[in-house]
Each structure stands twice: as C-alpha cells, then as structure tokens.
Amino acid sequence: MLSLLSAAPAFTAPLSALAPQRAVSVRMGVESMEGLGPETLGKVFDPLNLSTMASDKTLAWYRHAELKHGRVAMAAFVGWLWVNGGAPLFGGAYSFSGATFESLGHDSFAAWDALPTLAKAQIFLTIGGLEFCSELAKPHYMAGGTPGKVTILGNTLAPSTNLLPSDASAVASKRVSELKNGRLAMIGIMGVIAAHYVPGSVPAL
Template sequence: MAVAMGKAVFLGRCSTSSLSNTAIFRGRNINRFSAARPRPALRSSIAARAQRPTWLPGLDPPPHLDGTLAGDFGFDPLGLGEDPQSLKWYVQAELVHARFAMAGVAGILFTDLLRVTGISNLPIWYEAGAVKFEFASTETLFIVQLFLMGFVETKRYMDFTNPGSQAKEGTFFGLEAALEGLEPGYPGGPLLNPLGLAKDIKNAHDWKLKEIKNGRLAMVAMLGIFVQAYVTHAGPIDNLVTHLSNPWHRTVIQILSGVSP
C-alpha cells in the first residue's frame, strides 16, 4: 500500500511538473512567436518603405529623408541633410540651381539653333559674354546685373529666414499683390505664375515633383554642354548635326579618343 501511495505521489509530481514545464515551454514559444511577428505599425512602415521609390532599388533611405520632400528618393550618401535647418537650405539651393539650369539649357539650345540655321548672326553661347554691345559697356552691364541679382537674392534669403515677410505691403515697390508668394521657393501671382498652376502649393506635390525632375535633368544637361564645349569647341546643335551626319562613326567614343573618320 505504501508502495502504491508512493507511486501515486511520484506520478502526481511528475505530471504536475511536466504540465508546468509544458506550459512554460509553450509560453516561451508563444512569446518568441509574438516577438518574431512584426507589429502592425512596423509592418506598415516596412510596407511603406518597400513601396517608396528610391534612387537605388532595395535601398533603405536615411531616416532624415522620409519621403515628404518633392523629389526625395533617399539620395544623401554624404549625410548633408541630417541637420533639419541645413536640409531646408539645400532644398532651396537645389530649386534655384534647377531653375537656372532649365533657363540656361533652353537659352543655349534656342540661340544655337538660330545661329546654326543662319536665322540670326549670334555668337556661340560660351563667347556671348565677351560680345560688346552698343547700348551699354560691359562694366555697366555687370554693375546692373550685380545690383539686380543681388537685390532679388537678398529678398529671397529674407523670405527664407522669415517666411511671408516679403509679401507684406511696401516690401516690393507695391508689387506684392502681383507676386503673391505661396511659400519659400514658390512665388506666384500673374508675374511668376501667369497660368495659375499649383495655387494650392501645400497639395501641389505632383507639380513640385515634375519641376525638380526636369530641373535635375537640366543640370545634368548643362554639365554635358560644358564638357562638349571644352572637348569639341562647338555648340550642342553643331555636335548634334555632326553626329547625325555619320551616326555610326561620329560618336562620343571617337571624339574622346581623338579619331576623326
């Protein structure tokens, strides 16, 4: 009888301990499984990153580039935009360079086309600055340009440091209503936005994206025009005509290698 009671006690202890061990084991498995499964917020963040286009597919963009900026594809290998204030300035600087590049490419191609076709006797674009004009001397033009561009750039910087300050009455010779600054970097009004595009600048992400994409393409194009002028001593239209005259033998490879067919 004592033996039987001992077996019962032994089996009872074993069953209780085994049940508790099983429960603990299962609990650990459950905890491990729940820890391994990403939370809903984390899953949505991972999905958003997977859907977001980046300059290199599969790249994990830096945390300071969260996709809210127009044209943000996570490209900042040097970490220049980690400081929020510096990032705001870089955005404005890129906008200005992009717009100058778009105007420069359009002006170079248009004047070069007029020159090559013989419609107008214009100098090649990289010699236009040395041309003497009859209505004013070079020094006068330089001083006028320096004053006008300095004034505009100063106003732009003041609007950047204090948004909306330059739209107040009396700050721009009575032209404030005609400019109607929308936000820093995006002036409006009939003078700078005659078609009335993107009046709601806060929700004009598509227009901003198109502008910055075309601006970046124009900056690359300007770099190509600079290199072409240095290597070939000719304008872009001249280079295009030369290439089309013999497309298989007049290419960048032959030009850089110094081989002329």
C-alpha cells in the same frame, strides 16, 4: 557637498542619447521629402551622406537651393538651345554705342565673351540684388517658410494659380516634376559647359 555632486547628473541632459535621436529625426525628414522615385530606387540619393550632417534648417536650405538652381538651369539650357538654334534675339541695344544682342551672334559662349565688362557687371549686380531681396522675405525658408518660394519686395515669383491644377495630388505631382526636371537641367547645362571647354568630353555635344 557630496550629495550636491551626486545630484548634479540628474539635471544634465543626456547628450549621448540625444545625438542618435536627432540623427533618426533628420533621416526621417529626408525620407519624407519630395523627389524620391524609381530613378533612385525609391531611396534618397545621398552618396556623400550630407543629410547625416544636416539639421532641419539645413535640409530646408538644401531643398531651396536645389529648386532655385534647378530653375536657373532649366532657363539656361532653354536659353542655350534658343541662341545656338538661331532663333531671333532681343532686338534692342545693350549699350549706348547702339550694339545689339543680335550683333553678338548665335554662339552662346562667344556672345558672352563679346559682352563688355560693364554689361556683365550689370547682370551680376542685378542677380545679386534680387538674391539679397529674396533672402529678406518673411518667413524665411529656414525658419518656417516654404523652400523654393521666392518673394521679392512682397511679390512672389510663381505662375498664376490659374495655371495650376485644383487637385492637391496633381499640384504635388507638378512640384515633383519641377524638382526632377531641374535636376536633369543642371546635369544638362553642366554637360554643355563641359563640352565647350573640354571638346569631346560629352559624346552627344
């Protein structure tokens, strides 16, 4: 019995030794991710140390969410500029009453408030449906897929390959540009929202 007990540790994984190795592996994965640049002094901007608590799958989820939210923020900021700049809106009706988007005016927040509850529900249901379908794509971005690649019902939402440069380094540069522009757009659209709800909070708006 004593010989069996003494031999048992030989078949037990050294958990205390594996933990630091895993942390180093995750840190190396973070350091190799795209997006580092002079604005962060070539280092990972992670003031909350979220990466130290993340597995490789979680890091993939972080990057996918960052890219997707950055794209939404870029669209939102351009949309805000378009509407508030007085550019023409979609001329069709958004309800059976015949009310048009143009009739909502050119104040983005007032236009949203003026939309009927049913219209807002349709927008959120459409977004939720697209999100649900994109999560069903295989391979999933947390299981060997590509973070940022959005596929819905077999169709990948991406620009035509004819619009992308043929050089691999140029494509990589475009990816970094998208990532950084998305980060800036997230800050920008949050600034717009802050300026609306807290007047004077953003000096330039």
